[in-house]
Amino acid sequence: MIYLPFLIAPFVLPVLWLVVLRPYCIRHGKGYTPGAGVSVTLWVDWQQGGEIAREKGHTGMRVVCGFIFALQVLYFLVFALGLLLEVVAGQAP
Numbered sequence: 001m002i003y004l005p006f007l008i009a010p011f012v013l014p015v016l017w018l019v020v021l022r023p024y025c026i027r028h029g030k031g032y033t034p035g036a037g038v039s040v041t042l043w044v045d046w047q048q049g050g051e052i053a054r055e056k057g058h059t060g061m062r063v064v065c066g067f068i069f070a071l072q073v074l075y076f077l078v079f080a081l082g083l084l085l086e087v088v089a090g091q092a093p
Contacts, residue, residue: 009078013071017042020064021049028052046072 022045025031030048033041046068053061 009071009074013042013068013075016064016068016071017045021045021061021068024061025049025052028056042068 021042022031025045025048030052031041031045033044036044046065049061050065052058053065
């Protein structure tokens with residue numbers, strides 16, 4: 001049961017970004033990153049969405065931005081833990 005957040009995070013973040021955060025940024029005239037990759041666009045939308053939410057006092061979107069940041073930290077921790085476990089187990093090349 002402790003692994004549930006690690007299993008859900010890869011599916012929640014893209015959906016949350018595409019359904020909630022991206023339309024919010026575009027609706028407020030921000031979030032245009034032509035030529036950028038998905039990860040860069042997500043990061044820019046997260047930053048600009050947080051700024052817009054602070055300026056306009058949208059507490060719901062501030063919560064969403066905080067949740068997105070937590071998911072990004074979770075991704076990093078899963079990646080770092082995976083690397084660490086491979087090194088400790090002696091499976092690293």
